[in-house]
Amino acid sequence: MSPRHVGILLGKDLWHGPKSLIFVWALVMPVIISLAVSLIFGTLFSEKPRLGVLDEGNSRLVAMTEQLDSVTSKEYDSVSEIKQAVEDGAVDVGMVLPADFDSSVTQGKETELTTYIWGESLAKNRIILGATIANLVRDLAGQEAPVEIETITLGDEASIPWSERVLPLIVLMAVFLGGLFLPASSVIEEKEKRTLEAVVITPASVGDVFIAKGLMGIILSLLTGVVILVLNQAFGTEPALLVLVLALGATMAAEIGLLCGALMKDITTLFAIWKAGGIFLFGPAIIHMFPQIPQWIGRLFPTYYFLQPIIAISQGGAGWSNVAINVFILAGLDLLLIAVVTLALKKKRQFAT
Amino acid sequence: MNWRIIRALVAKDLSLFFKNRFFAIVTVIGLIFYIVIYFVMPKSVNENLEIGLYAPVMLPALEQMQGEGLEIERVESEDMLKEGVIEGHYVAGIALPADIMEGFVSAQKPVISVYFASDVPEETKDAVEVMIRELAYQQVGQALAIEVSEEIIGPDLAGMQIPPRDRMRPLLAIMLIMVETLGLANLISEEIERRTINALLVTPVSVKELFFAKGITGVSLAFIQSALFMAIVGGINHEPLIILVTLLLGAILVTGVGFIIASLGRGFMSVLIWGMPILIILFIPAFGVMVPGAATGWVKAIPSYYLVDTVHRVANFGAGWGNIWLNLVVLVGFDLALAWIGIMALRRRTL
Numbered sequence: 001m002s003p004r005h006v007g008i009l010l011g012k013d014l015w016h017g018p019k020s021l022i023f024v025w026a027l028v029m030p031v032i033i034s035l036a037v038s039l040i041f042g043t044l045f046s047e048k049p050r051l052g053v054l055d056e057g058n059s060r061l062v063a064m065t066e067q068l069d070s071v072t073s074k075e076y077d078s079v080s081e082i083k084q085a086v087e088d089g090a091v092d093v094g095m096v097l098p099a100d101f102d103s104s105v106t107q108g109k110e111t112e113l114t115t116y117i118w119g120e121s122l123a124k125n126r127i128i129l130g131a132t133i134a135n136l137v138r139d140l141a142g143q144e145a146p147v148e149i150e151t152i153t154l155g156d157e158a159s160i161p162w163s164e165r166v167l168p169l170i171v172l173m174a175v176f177l178g179g180l181f182l183p184a185s186s187v188i189e190e191k192e193k194r195t196l197e198a199v200v201i202t203p204a205s206v207g208d209v210f211i212a213k214g215l216m217g218i219i220l221s222l223l224t225g226v227v228i229l230v231l232n233q234a235f236g237t238e239p240a241l242l243v244l245v246l247a248l249g250a251t252m253a254a255e256i257g258l259l260c261g262a263l264m265k266d267i268t269t270l271f272a273i274w275k276a277g278g279i280f281l282f283g284p285a286i287i288h289m290f291p292q293i294p295q296w297i298g299r300l301f302p303t304y305y306f307l308q309p310i311i312a313i314s315q316g317g318a319g320w321s322n323v324a325i326n327v328f329i330l331a332g333l334d335l336l337l338i339a340v341v342t343l344a345l346k347k348k349r350q351f352a353t
Numbered sequence: 354m355n356w357r358i359i360r361a362l363v364a365k366d367l368s369l370f371f372k373n374r375f376f377a378i379v380t381v382i383g384l385i386f387y388i389v390i391y392f393v394m395p396k397s398v399n400e401n402l403e404i405g406l407y408a409p410v411m412l413p414a415l416e417q418m419q420g421e422g423l424e425i426e427r428v429e430s431e432d433m434l435k436e437g438v439i440e441g442h443y444v445a446g447i448a449l450p451a452d453i454m455e456g457f458v459s460a461q462k463p464v465i466s467v468y469f470a471s472d473v474p475e476e477t478k479d480a481v482e483v484m485i486r487e488l489a490y491q492q493v494g495q496a497l498a499i500e501v502s503e504e505i506i507g508p509d510l511a512g513m514q515i516p517p518r519d520r521m522r523p524l525l526a527i528m529l530i531m532v533e534t535l536g537l538a539n540l541i542s543e544e545i546e547r548r549t550i551n552a553l554l555v556t557p558v559s560v561k562e563l564f565f566a567k568g569i570t571g572v573s574l575a576f577i578q579s580a581l582f583m584a585i586v587g588g589i590n591h592e593p594l595i596i597l598v599t600l601l602l603g604a605i606l607v608t609g610v611g612f613i614i615a616s617l618g619r620g621f622m623s624v625l626i627w628g629m630p631i632l633i634i635l636f637i638p639a640f641g642v643m644v645p646g647a648a649t650g651w652v653k654a655i656p657s658y659y660l661v662d663t664v665h666r667v668a669n670f671g672a673g674w675g676n677i678w679l680n681l682v683v684l685v686g687f688d689l690a691l692a693w694i695g696i697m698a699l700r701r702r703t704l
Contacts, residue, residue, distance in 0.1 A: 029629070048476045070479030086506045089645030105498065113499045119507035120645060122400040122514065123422030128480040131487040137499055138490060146457060147489040148464045149482050154439050155471040271625070272380065279386050293393065
């Protein structure tokens, strides 16, 4: 291997890369996916019951609902609008406050409250919203709660919101989309256009070409991974350790990409691998999203040893001692993949120098 | 149209598609993964708040409150209550003081201890507190001067909610259909790039026959996989004919989209780059089914809405022809429009 040749080839790939659509796609796509997934899971998958309010007068109850932490509230302007929101499932319960609601309640006069309930709303959401509305009306009427509640927290496991549960998936996509696709597509393209054969008649060897393409994948996927973590404010307290794990993950992605590049003859096959084999890469992230699935299953996937340290450092504030074993396994897998790629190169006669 | 030529073209395209044995195997493996994902997802919905209760004296209001949405389980001691909370049997554990009734009578506020596991979200804690306060109001007889009228909008699914995996069923079926769009688009795009399409057109094959054959290839690939998936996951147990017709119309829809993508793309990566944004847009209605309320009226402008909505309503709500015929009419309209646009775009590029 010649570092000079690798440097020249890497420079060529980095210089010409941004002109290719795949290059832009592999870098931009994770950011777009990150923003979209954060929006979908961060806000749309909230488990809070949703209350719609239509105020036909000027009730203080509207402001009171907005201050609640236990429900999400939204105000509507007409009966048809609130009914439509209930029908669409945008809110679990829609409540219509009549014009003189506050004065009737404070004077203890009987008043009617119309509620629309979404048929698909969960029973627990209905009961929570029912109790919440009753509590608000009692507060409005000036009733004083006849009990005091003392809350006691047991255990030390923190609740993980959806936005945090999907972060590992986003990081994995960011690192593996570019890290795998760029070297793989670059090698396949060179094979298809037969430019690889032209390169190997120069002093550069096939090994140099593969190392350069692997480095390109590592650099770009590392960069994308860092950007995603910054965007999601998930850099944790050990940024250097996090970058080290990202680099090892990026190396794994690039090595798998090079292996695909060496073994596959066209991009269609690469896509087929991505379609079917993607589950092997993203399995641990999907398992992490659903605590109901036994978490030990995740350990069967190689990407677990990249993902677990990332989660532990960025979300759990872990340090080197907590993640060392998994980082060593990850490094071991990287070394193993280097051997596999070398073996694949030797077996492929068209790469013989 | 010469059907013999069309048959030969379809056979050629399908054999090209599956010529690579590895590609054929991973296509099957892909389908298996979709099925595995379905069966791994939760098959039921827990829509109750499970609350543990240690009550030396039972409150009548508490018994009245128990019902749909609230599942209260009494335990023998406060230690058992704490254990149940830590082990996740209960969202919250309520411990009532032995002298609670005396406290209510003497207007001294009794203190109720509520135990939560540390991973319970804050909103759930607030919600449980709200319910306990309401319970106390009812126990001391503080009346609420409002009369609540309730109207359920849509089918009332309380107690028989659609499990997440069944909500996901249309999304998975549609993902299978959509992904084949890219395969078809790539097949056509490669033929254009390699100019084999021009070679075909100097034979007795007409443009109409060529596109018709490509259409049949695309529809077959998309339809067979999605129909097989739906059959295995029980998606065609009710009104199988409607589901199959809908999937067929969906396959025609994505074939039209595949033509459009093929006319834009120059090679596989280009197809992928053009195809991804289009696929994401087409997936939106399926996400709307998974997360109700996320998408509102504007989603009806997306052609795949009529595919997703029909599959969802028929498979999950038992809808029949009378409920979904309009969706199918709109879907046919989109099919014709997109197929026409796709063919025109391809003609422009190839001829």
